[in-house]
Amino acid sequence: MTAPRSRLSVPTAWTRGAIGVLVLFALAEAMTRAEFVTPAYLPPASSIVGETVGLLGDGEFWDALGSTMWATLLGLLRAVVIAIPLGVVLGLSKRAYRASVTIVELLRPVPSVALIPLATLVYGRGTAMKVFVVTYACIWPLLFNTFYGMRSVDPVAVDTARAFGLGRVKTAVRVNLPSAAPFIFTGLKIASAVALILAISAEIVGGGASGLGIEMVEARAVSDLQRSYAYTLISGVIGLIVYVVLEFVEGRLFAWNTSSEVES
Amino acid sequence: MTAVERLQDVALRVAALVGLYLFWWFATSRADSLFFPEPTDVLPAVWDDWLTDGDTWTENIAPSVVRIFYGFLLAAVVSVALGVAIGRSRRVSEYVEPIVHFVRSIPPPALLPLFLILFGIGDTQKVVLIAVGVFPPILLNTIDGVRSVDALQLDTAAAYQISRWDRITKVMIPSASPKIFAGLRISMSIAVILMVISELLAATDGLGFRILQASRDFAYVDLWAGLVVLGILGIVLNAGLSMLEHRVLRWTRS
Numbered sequence: 001m002t003a004p005r006s007r008l009s010v011p012t013a014w015t016r017g018a019i020g021v022l023v024l025f026a027l028a029e030a031m032t033r034a035e036f037v038t039p040a041y042l043p044p045a046s047s048i049v050g051e052t053v054g055l056l057g058d059g060e061f062w063d064a065l066g067s068t069m070w071a072t073l074l075g076l077l078r079a080v081v082i083a084i085p086l087g088v089v090l091g092l093s094k095r096a097y098r099a100s101v102t103i104v105e106l107l108r109p110v111p112s113v114a115l116i117p118l119a120t121l122v123y124g125r126g127t128a129m130k131v132f133v134v135t136y137a138c139i140w141p142l143l144f145n146t147f148y149g150m151r152s153v154d155p156v157a158v159d160t161a162r163a164f165g166l167g168r169v170k171t172a173v174r175v176n177l178p179s180a181a182p183f184i185f186t187g188l189k190i191a192s193a194v195a196l197i198l199a200i201s202a203e204i205v206g207g208g209a210s211g212l213g214i215e216m217v218e219a220r221a222v223s224d225l226q227r228s229y230a231y232t233l234i235s236g237v238i239g240l241i242v243y244v245v246l247e248f249v250e251g252r253l254f255a256w257n258t259s260s261e262v263e264s
Numbered sequence: 265m266t267a268v269e270r271l272q273d274v275a276l277r278v279a280a281l282v283g284l285y286l287f288w289w290f291a292t293s294r295a296d297s298l299f300f301p302e303p304t305d306v307l308p309a310v311w312d313d314w315l316t317d318g319d320t321w322t323e324n325i326a327p328s329v330v331r332i333f334y335g336f337l338l339a340a341v342v343s344v345a346l347g348v349a350i351g352r353s354r355r356v357s358e359y360v361e362p363i364v365h366f367v368r369s370i371p372p373p374a375l376l377p378l379f380l381i382l383f384g385i386g387d388t389q390k391v392v393l394i395a396v397g398v399f400p401p402i403l404l405n406t407i408d409g410v411r412s413v414d415a416l417q418l419d420t421a422a423a424y425q426i427s428r429w430d431r432i433t434k435v436m437i438p439s440a441s442p443k444i445f446a447g448l449r450i451s452m453s454i455a456v457i458l459m460v461i462s463e464l465l466a467a468t469d470g471l472g473f474r475i476l477q478a479s480r481d482f483a484y485v486d487l488w489a490g491l492v493v494l495g496i497l498g499i500v501l502n503a504g505l506s507m508l509e510h511r512v513l514r515w516t517r518s
Contacts, residue, residue: 012358013358016355016358016359017358017359017361017362018362019359020358020359020360020361020362020363021362021363023359024363041382095276098273098276098277098280099276099277099279099280099283100280102276102277102280102281103280103281103283103284105499106281106284106495106499107495108498109453109456109494109495109496109497109498109499109502110491110492110494110495110498111453111456111457111460111494111498112457113373113457113460113461113464114460114464114471114472114475114490114491114494115491116464117464117475117476117478117479117487118299118479118487118488118491120479121299121479121482122299193371196371197371197372197373197457200371200373200374201371201373201457201461204373204374204376204377204461204465205461205464205465212374213373213374216374216376216377216378217377219377220377220378220380220381223381225378225381225382228377228378228381229378231374231377231378232370232374232375232378235370235371235374236366236367236369236370236374237369238369239368239369239370239371240365240366240369243369
């Protein structure tokens with residue numbers, strides 16, 4: 001049915017994608033202009049875009065963005081430092097792996113947002129609280145993907161390395177780790193999306209001094225619909241930027257690898 | 265796996281659980297902190313105040329589960345219909361995929377303040393939030409699944425003059441269903457997160473509401489018991505989905 005993608009179809013895909021976005025924009029604009037939808041639900045698309053652009057010139061917005069991204073990054077880093085070494089070490093032994101998967105399966109279903117009320121009591125309403133929640137949530141996808149990566153190594157490659165006289169540690173570093181790396185990166189991609197979700201959630205639920213979530217709640221408190229749409233749009237753009245950057249890095253780092261998708 | 269290995273495996277898992285419990289008990293009794301009650305207090309509370317308490321079932325557990333169910337159902341119906349339409353044509357998917365990817369990039373909780381303005385604080389807002397949050401992964405997986413349907417099967421069905429509706433419902437959707445279920449599985453944890461967060465912000469019942477109340481009353485044992493119950497709910501929902509998948513996809517393993 002579908003022909004393999006030729007080099008030519010890439011520009012058409014871009015054009016069609018752009019047309020799709022423009023049509024949606026025009027449709028939303030027309031529906032509100034024709035009073036098909038009341039502005040109480042959907043302000044004209046052009047005014048939402050105008051509001052979004054206006055926010056970019058607002059110092060308060062950049063402070064909020066900085067605060068959210070700082071907590072996101074810090075929490076993600078902490079999760080990386082905790083989960084990846086742990087996953088690598090536990091993943092090396094079959095028994096340790098099985099035992100720890102049992103524990104992970106038990107702890108992972110606790111939705112991380114439910115920890116926000118407890119975290120605000122323990123850490124107050126600041127960066128520390130956000131970082132804690134982000135860290136907790138990011139540990140699971142990182143740990144899971146590292147586990148799978150370590151277990152998915154080709155046993156022949158390990159035996160070969162051992163046969164050539166490489167020690168346990170050297171085998172782990174030279175053979176297990178490189179073959180686990182694409183999986184670990186998949187975990188990092190999932191975790192970075194989770195990190196942003198939890199940072200914004202912690203701000204929305206827990207409150208605090210500054211952050212995108214705080215701005216959203218404030219816009220809601222005065223029922224500023226236009227601004228609420230603008231923030232939703234912006235959070236989507238941020239999510240998209242994070243995704244695109246990580247995809248690009250992945251393409252660069254693991255061009256040799258075909259595919260290693262583990263869901264989490 | 266031989267019988268001995270299987271037994272060893274079970275023993276290992278039980279040992280891991282016992283170890284986890286001992287760690288929890290040891291850490292909390294050493295820390296002696298109000299925030300971190302001991303499991304000997306939390307686990308009885310899970311049983312007495314949550315799982316065997318009638319009011320908890322009607323006021324906390326049932327409303328939450330119902331919200332997840334309707335949100336999931338709404339998202340599944342819409343995204344399977346859309347996914348079939350989009351997945352059948354490369355051209356259509358090129359037009360709409362950037363939009364879907366953009367919607368997927370929005371951190372779902374960021375929609376909550378907006379939806380509170382649009383839909384108020386009632387159940388509609390919560391169900392719509394869950395539905396919109398789980399919609400992108402289900403849709404993208406459905407598109408993927410529809411694309412991977414064997415063209416020969418569809419052509420054969422067409423050659424035998426099977427109607428378009430039957431080709432979609434009896435050939436296309438069944439062979440896309442493993443992918444659709446993969447999308448549902450990914451979505452389950454998102455659904456639980458959105459259920460909880462919508463109940464933490466503006467609600468009068470549900471599991472999130474109870475946890476928020478407990479934290480406001482500094483009732484730490486009840487708070488921790490609530491977290492345990494949420495974990496159990498997550499495990500039960502995932503197991504339920506697996507069972508459904510197992511039944512529906514039985515034919516794929518012949």
